[in-house]
Amino acid sequence: MIDLQTVNANVSRVPFFRFLNFEVQSLGALHADAEMTFAPRHIGNPVMELYHGGIIASFMEAAAAIAVHPDFADVPAKPINLTVDYLRPAPKGPLYARANVTRKGKRIASVSVISWQTTFGKPVAEGLYHFLLV
16 A cells, blocks of 8 residues: 555656545555645635536546556546546635546446545535546
8 A cells, every 4th residue: 555655755756646635545456535625726716715516526536536546657548438527615724635446447437525624514615526547
């Protein structure tokens, strides 16, 4: 199993992951938890200072990809499909994501992701991501 320090070093090498500004907090054989630090560039609604939905979905996708393939330095998992349900607005502040691999075959992996801010029981978004494993 790959350690968190190595995973976060790999995260810091990906320009878009640096833009998102997140860190993997915990990692298991079939899950990953991550925290994204808020930055003004993440705002989608400047009047209400809410996260952009694309930023939330991208952060969730990144967590899902890491859960599927934590050692992505060589060949990352390739997203082929995603569905995101936005459940409530996400004001500025830290954002968390928990990705759980629900099925991992030889060619396809399915990952369920929940994103929240202050309380896990009050998610801002839920998503289902599918990856091609090559």
